[in-house]
Amino acid sequence: MTSRVLLVSPAMSASLRQARFDDGGSIDESGAVRARSAAGALPSAARALTSPGVRCRETAAALGLDALPVAELAGLDVGRWRGRTLEEVGAAEPEAVGRWLTDPASAPHGGESVRDLCARVAGWLADAQKLEGRTVAVAEPEVVRAAVVDALGLPDAVFWRLDVPPLTVTALGGRAGRWNLRLGCPLAPSEAD
Template sequence: MANRLTLICHGTTAAMRAGAFPRDEPLEPRALAQTQAWRGRLRRADRVLTAPALRARETVQALGFEAETDVGLRDWNCGLWAGLTLAEVDTASPGALALWRNDPKAAPPGGESLDALMARMDGWLDDQRDGHGHVIASTHAANVRAIVVGILRAPPAAFWQIDVTPLSLTDLRTDGRRWSLRTLGQPMADPPDA
């Protein structure tokens, strides 16, 4: 039996709307209501996981699932940039954003590089290959993007070309040897088939 992994990108937060690097914050009320509208509409899973962040936990709870917290799904560590907008980072550290976006080994002060994020998510995905059945995981757009880049064996620069919207589904399958991408970023506004 092929294993199935459905990644749910959490809903919108105030930091996302402001174009800021995330802190641990709740979903916006509208995102919470949109998520609750899907309660009971997703097919049951054999296992449900969530990132530790409040926004990921609220997303999976609003969908009506009891989830196990998985620290491997934690968000990309933005270090000292957490809570700052892109403009604030650029003003405080001119050139730092360009370096971060162009060098996968560069990291925000106290944070995680793109290479480190991709290695972490590759390891997490490898751990999921041995299970059976359907797993749903509530997580972050950066994690979904890193997983997709890894599955496609694309260069790290491809990470910046993938758009994963809030409240979207990404569906993966494995035969135990390799993962395949079935659906990327299906908006939850579309009819559910997960």
């Protein structure tokens, strides 16, 4: 049995534009317009899922997906840094940010470590691989990164070296515990394969 998982990153939001840790804000109007214009571009799927975060749920709705929120697809819990910009946190806690960016097991913000996020997403991906048919999931960029780290068996230190632009599709296809990866496909009406 071949499993297919399409991970769609959310549309642009003020938090993404400002390099702000997700504050639960909505996608912005330009992001909503882009997502609505891409509605119908995704292939049919046996199931549509979304991160429980606002911007992912709004992106899924704009894409015309009746997506079920799944806790395992939640973004990285950054604890007390939530809603602050990386620049603000870096100025106030430079050593903590340095540790966080270089040590995947570190969680100086009091939330979840990158290693814990990668483990959570790996568990979800293992379950998804057992399902027949295609899964489309609108998920935070860090969830997409964690899925790529797991799918390719990469060390979790690689996590920060992966960029996930808004409204792109990362496709995983595989069987028997092995994934193949197709990265960064723009989500646009002409890109629906």
